[in-house]
Structures are given as structure tokens and as C-alpha cells.
Amino acid sequence: MSDKTSQLPAHRAQSDQAEAEAIENPAQALGLVNEQNRRVSSMLASGSQRICLVWGLVWMVAYLTLAVSSLLNHAVPSLWAFLLYGLAIMVGVVLSIVLGVRTGSGFRGESNIRGTAFGWSWILAFIFGMSMCTVMVTHFGLQDWQISMLYNSVAVLIVGIQYMAGSSLGSFDLPMFLCVVFMLLLCVVTLFLAGTVGYLVMALLGGGCFLALALLTYRANRVRGVRGDEHVV
Amino acid sequence: MSSELDPIIHATSRLRIMTVLSRVGQGEEISFERLRQLLNMTPGNLSVHLSKLEGARYLKQSKTFEGRKPITYITLSAKGAAAYQEYLEQLTRLLSGADSDSLRS
Numbered sequence: 001m002s003d004k005t006s007q008l009p010a011h012r013a014q015s016d017q018a019e020a021e022a023i024e025n026p027a028q029a030l031g032l033v034n035e036q037n038r039r040v041s042s043m044l045a046s047g048s049q050r051i052c053l054v055w056g057l058v059w060m061v062a063y064l065t066l067a068v069s070s071l072l073n074h075a076v077p078s079l080w081a082f083l084l085y086g087l088a089i090m091v092g093v094v095l096s097i098v099l100g101v102r103t104g105s106g107f108r109g110e111s112n113i114r115g116t117a118f119g120w121s122w123i124l125a126f127i128f129g130m131s132m133c134t135v136m137v138t139h140f141g142l143q144d145w146q147i148s149m150l151y152n153s154v155a156v157l158i159v160g161i162q163y164m165a166g167s168s169l170g171s172f173d174l175p176m177f178l179c180v181v182f183m184l185l186l187c188v189v190t191l192f193l194a195g196t197v198g199y200l201v202m203a204l205l206g207g208g209c210f211l212a213l214a215l216l217t218y219r220a221n222r223v224r225g226v227r228g229d230e231h232v233v
Numbered sequence: 234m235s236s237e238l239d240p241i242i243h244a245t246s247r248l249r250i251m252t253v254l255s256r257v258g259q260g261e262e263i264s265f266e267r268l269r270q271l272l273n274m275t276p277g278n279l280s281v282h283l284s285k286l287e288g289a290r291y292l293k294q295s296k297t298f299e300g301r302k303p304i305t306y307i308t309l310s311a312k313g314a315a316a317y318q319e320y321l322e323q324l325t326r327l328l329s330g331a332d333s334d335s336l337r338s
Binding site: 021022023027029032033036037039040041044106108111 | 266306
């Protein structure tokens with residue numbers, strides 16, 4: 001529009017622009033508000049949706065690798081499987097950091113600080129959580145079948161607690177709360193599942209939970225309108 | 234009916250700007266470029282409307298540098314937040330009134 005209006009007399013260009021800006025009735029105004037809120041919701045949520053998608057796929061690949069390897073190797077994954085698992089986790093960490101930085105880009109304020117702190121809390125929780133498991137394995141001389149149950153259960157517990165913290169950063173998030181409940185239940189269940197079964201459950205139910213959260217968040221934000229009860233996180 | 238609505242906000246682009254700033258939250262800042270992408274507006278068009286809103290003291294613009302790159306951040310003022318809230322309430326009242334009128338007729 002700006003190219004055409006620049007060739008018109010100034011008063012005509014201004015008149016055209018004023019006409020384009022005019023809102024005909026309150027219903028149209030409400031429609032504009034709803035549509036813009038939807039766009040903002042979609043933008044704000046897209047980062048966390050993509051991070052959930054990444055971790056859903058990473059968990060599926062990583063734990064399926066361990067499951068297949070343990071199936072072929074007398075219930076204990078081989079070294080190459082653990083290396084692939086570690087690589088998948090590193091890919092997940094790097095992508096999460098990139099997505100988190102991109103989501104927060106262009107914003108400044110307390111929400112940015114909260115988002116950065118939340119991102120770091122994930123990294124630190126896993127570093128200390130997994131280190132604690134390693135110490136327990138050494139200190140108590142755990143056997144292979146016990147080790148997998150411990151690591152799986154603590155990993156799921158960390159995810160559940162982190163999502164619980166995340167759900168309190170903004171307004172109440174039902175999909176995230178359901179994920180918390182599911183992960184905490186899974187944490188207990190994995191204590192009874194050793195070896196291949198444990199890895200399969202982590203891949204399909206743990207990874208599946210991340211993917212379900214990404215889908216539920218996407219659908220919830222499609223309908224958010226005037227309520228607009230989410231702020232930048 | 235629409236004459237009751239704040240004329241500063243009651244224009245397509247400015248209403249959309251105020252909606253985004255309200256969602257971002259008072260006290261939080263959004264960069265000019267990020268706002269422009271969200272609104273899908275040209276830089277010139279956005280500048281014009283931001284100036285009008287800033288003239289009414291509904292928002293504040295602050296210019297800074299990130300590295301060597303100049304960046305403008307925009308934030309909703311307390312006056313702007315109150316004005317937008319009032320605008321939404323008036324809109325709701327007008328629409329409720331319109332619904333009642335149509336039911337009576």
C-alpha cells in the first residue's frame with residue numbers, strides 16, 4: 001500500500017491510510033484483539049513447544065537405543081549404545097539452548113531473567129541429579145539392573161519437578177500440570193522396571209509425554225483470545 | 234456508539250500494538266524489530282503509530298546499543314495499561330448493549 005500511496009497527492013494518501021485504520025464497529029475491534037492475542041500466544045508458546053518436541057524425539061531415540069542394545073546384549077546396553085545415548089542428550093541440550101535464546105530474543109525485563117534462570121535450572125538439576133546417582137551406585141555397589149532403574153527414575157523425577165516449577169512461572173497451565181502428574185507417576189513405576197522394559201517405558205511413555213505436551217500446548221494456544229492470560233516467560 | 238472508545242487506541246494498527254504490549258506485560262520491554270515481526274508492519278508504519286501512542290504517554294520508547302547495533306525497546310506505561318483496560322471494558326459494554334438491543338428488536 002505504501003508504494004501506491006506515495007504516488008498519490010498527500011491528502012489522498014492520508015485519506016486512504018485513515019480509511020485503512022478505521023475500525024467499523026466494536027465487534028471488529030474485538031476480532032482484532034482476539035486475533036492479535038492468538039498470534040502473540042502462538043509466538044510465545046512456540047519456543048517451549050519446539051523444546052518439548054526436541055526432548056520427545058531425543059528421549060525416544062536415546063532410550064530406544066538403550067532398549068534395543070540391552071535386548072541384544074543380555075539386558076545390559078553396550079558401550080556404543082551409551083555413547084549414542086549421550087550424544088542424543090547433548091544434541092537435545094544444544095537445541096534447547098538455541099531455541100530458548102531465540103524465544104527470549106527481543107525481550108528485556110524480569111521475564112527474560114526468569115526464563116534464563118529456568119533454563120539453567122534444568123541443566124543444573126540434571127548435572128547434580130545424575131551425579132548423585134553415580135555416587136549412590138559407587139557407594140552402595142548397585143548391580144546393573146538396579147543402576148538403570150535408579151537413573152531412569154531420577155531423570156523422570158527431575159523432569160516432573162522442573163515442569164512443576166515451570167507451571168508456576170506464569171498463569172496455570174493445565175497441559176503442563178498433567179505432564180507433571182504423569183511424570184511423577186512414571187518416576188515411581190520405573191523403580192519396578194529394569195533393563196529393556198525400563199528403557200522402553202522411558203522411550204515411549206517419557207518421550208511420548210513430551211510430545212503430548214507439545215501438541216496440547218499448541219492446541220490450547222490456538223483458541224486463546226481476549227482472555228490473554230499469559231505473559232512473556 | 235464507537236465514539237465512546239478512546240480514539241488513540243481505536244485504530245487498527247494502534248489497537249494491535251496495544252494488545253501486544255499488554256500481553257508482553259507492563260514493565261517488560263519488547264524490541265522494535267520483534268514487535269514489527271509480530272504485527273507484520275513496515276518499519277515506517279510502525280514508527281508513526283508508536284509515536285502517536287508515545288505522544289499520548291501510553292508507551293515509552295528507549296534507545297540503546299547491543300554491541301554496535303542500535304536497538305529500540307518499547308514498553309507499555311501505567312497510563313497505557315489503564316487506558317487499554319478501560320478500552321476493553323468499554324468494548325465489552327458496547328457489545329453487551331448491542332446484544333440486548335438486537336434481542337429486544
